[in-house]
Amino acid sequence: MLAARALAPFAGRVLLVERDALPAGPEPRKGVPQARHVHQLWSGGARALEQLLPGVTGRLLAAGGTRMAVPTDMVALSPHGWFRRWGESAFLLRSSRDLLEAVVRRDVLADGRVTAVDRTEVLGLTGSRAAVTGVRLRGPDGAERTLGAGLVVDATGRGSRAPRWLAALGLPAPRRREVSSGVAYASRLFRAPGGAAEGFPVVNVQADPRGGRPGCGGVLMPVEDGRWMVTLFGSRGGEPSPEAGDFLRYAREELRHPVIAELLAGAEPLSDVAFTRTTANRRHYYERMPAWPENFAVLGDAVCALNPVYGHGMTVAAQTALAVRDLIRRRGWGSAGLARHIQRTVGRTVRTAWDLAVGSDVFYPQATETGPTLRERVTAAYVGRLMYTATGNGRIARRVTDVTSLERGAQALLAPSVLLAAAVGPLKPALDGPPLTGRERRAAGLP
Template sequence: MTERKHGIVLGGGWAGLLAAHVLARHLESVTVVERDVLPDGPRHRKGSPQARHVHVLWSSGARIVESLLPGMVDRLLDAGARRVGFHQDLVTLTSHGWQHRFPPRQYAIMCTRPFLDWMVRDRILGTGRIALRQRTEILDLVGDAKRVTGVRLRDMDGGAVESLEADLVIDASGRGSRLRHWLSALSLPPLEEDVVDAGIAYATRVYQAPPGAAAGFPAVNVAADHRLREPGRFGVVYPQEDGTWMVTLSCTRGAGLPTQDGDFLPYAETLRHPLVADLISRAEPLTSVAVSRVGANRRLYPERLEGWPEGLLVLGDALAAFNPIYGHGLSAAARAAAALDGELRGSGGAPGATRRAQQAISAVVDDPWIMAASKDVEYVNCRANTTDPRLSGGVAARQRFSDLIADRSIRSSAVCDVVTDVISLTAPQSELASSRFLSLMHKDQVLPELTAPPLTPDELALVDLNPRSTVGVGGS
């Protein structure tokens, strides 16, 4: 695509800025169009409501960010972000019981989303190679069914409307993208879309962790058990860059959520284990509860559209958005940016190059899509409108296999390694069907089931934890 000169990225969020950074390597000029004013610091903004809730960046995404922005991971860690080794630095009650804390194979970066966004944004925009149009709204695409040649924009302060030409337009405008509408205005047939909606909602408060606990106490995750055929309730306590704990309680449709501060602790008591409740009852709340209806797993299939227009790509949540409990959105967007880089490097501006780039970008969302969607369809009250054959027919057999894996993974180190590679998007999901993995499932040593959270005496002392948290439930 070497003769492409100007690229426009629609949306200055995580996916948009990573894509813009990649475009700037290959094109003469790049413009990012963003409705908000992007803060000059780790602050919240209207267009990123999810930033009030916990975010983890899996090691697969972190490695891509590091390759695009060398030194970035150390900068995040030096500024306070926690590197949480899976599963050494995490205490998890999975659907199948307490996870043994095996030596870490992968990790996740834990920090607030405004901090992560700002650190990465500051670095990307600091190169001076990207023009940013803030307080500017995308109205529609310019061009025809064969080729997109630009966008029509509206200045949100003055109201002026203008067209901006581009050789390549990338839609990274998030879950609320109007791409389907824009394409139909260009007389293209409707894009196919899959939706799997378990009705996920999040409620979050930030707490001051007890002294020493933000750095010395493990991250905590208490998950629901989808096999119980009842609405799921989840809770996490994740350390943040500023010595706080971010506590998110979440649920599937029908479980309700605390919307008032006074309801937060009682709700935490209803999780499958009281560990989260015990921790927050020892910590000072710093914020009121923030609630978000998160939205469905939703995936578009641009690669299936026979006449995909030249000069247009879609990535990030605009292409596929997942139940955030699995923590895949940021890493999937990073993988899309890496795929875009590979395509821009390799394919030149030959006819069909955009279509091939879109195929490569769409391919990287398949694993996070199927991981989230296949788990979520199991929850009661889940609403699915999907043609994905993997989500219908044979579901029960697949679920039995995945339950078997989940059961082994919490007690077998080698099985856990492979599963963590897959969950972190480091290895493909197909790895779980490989003969190597199947033989591990049979051969590896299986440790006894844990009947309580695996916390050390030093960790318990750090938070002065009372005994009920350490003599808890087993699995289901």
């Protein structure tokens, strides 16, 4: 949807081809099973979204979403200790995926230059290895047809068939890297206790990939209508169960702290458990291919799919769409080599999120065949020191948040003042428990 919005000012007419039947409102659909798990849009993505769709943040908030100050409204246990709730340095837009998608879809389709055709599948590309001329489609009646296009954009996500389509045109396979922590996810919706239905923080118990043991974690995310969406996750050998009867036990016994289980003791379950294992980090290096056809581009998860635990997928999608819009403004619609330049721009845009995810997940057992590289080991040691420092140094916590929210690139962590602070370590003593306020504890029914 954001790719369509980014292209509309230049193309004049954009056809959005969707395999699912598009709902009228915030309803689930088959092609987005991940919507049943916790979603968040970091401020780096929210700012990109706002540039593409001015005023959309206000419309999301009016529909029931909320804006959360980070780290002020977050209770988080890192592998190096509890973070303090420093003053705001970034923010999250939090809602269900269904609500966010409905608001964005309504805005995008209000643009008369964008038309959606649903219940229709793209079968492949037409053209040659030099230039793509369109796509082959199959409609809801089973009939196939060819649709010509000046630019074809694959934004089909993790299940993209772009490598197969390119091979059919005679192009070589792109270089690909996969880092899989083996994480499985189990999520459930709850009705929040009455006093905790408004203004409650996100609660995040992070997994620890170090030590060769399964990493287990969980996130409690307040969403619209006074509900909590809770996602529990664990790597190979420590996966949560898809059984509803085991949900609270896992939160209480397997996570590094039982705070999420304690909060859920006063909440009412509203759904069964949604379970998935599709969480590997996967990167296609299309920008490095020796040849690339004109008039074809790949964006979002179809280029770089990330472990959902980091909450970066939607932010990366928004930022890549914005980067493509800005690139076309500079180079001009229909300029020679535009598709190649789009892929290079996308490759640069996803780099920070990819490095953050892989830099952690590569340390899980069996994540890759060869294990972490020397560069990844050195980088992880430095980032670990920074995270430890951030538990007791507000300035460093803000700098780390600048990067994890994708507002700044990873180079922000290499400034001399940051290097010095990492050497010194935290300035305040470690917290001995979750930094919930007295009001929050009472609202959730905790002692």
